[in-house]
């Protein structure tokens with residue numbers, strides 16, 4: 001489980017999200033914006049190897065366009081730094 005947690009942590013870090021300490025019931029972690037600390041969601045640690053990175057990769061366009069992530073724009077900015085052409089394409093397709 002430690003390794004999975006580390007994998008989840010790494011996957012979300014790529015889009016500017018940090019994992020908080022576990023919630024009281026232990027298997028869910030709050031996702032916090034690395035830019036401003038606002039809570040942007042939850043993630044469970046019952047994932048299989050590779051799933052966390054896959055999840056975050058699938059959500060790339062949503063983070064890029066601002067449909068997912070923090071209103072401060074930190075995840076979108078991180079997405080732009082990771083892949084500017086894809087960031088731009090996602091915003092044209094998904095954002096108003």
Ligand SMILES: [Zn+2]
Pocket residue numbers: 033034035036037038070071072073074
């Ligand atoms: Zn933020």
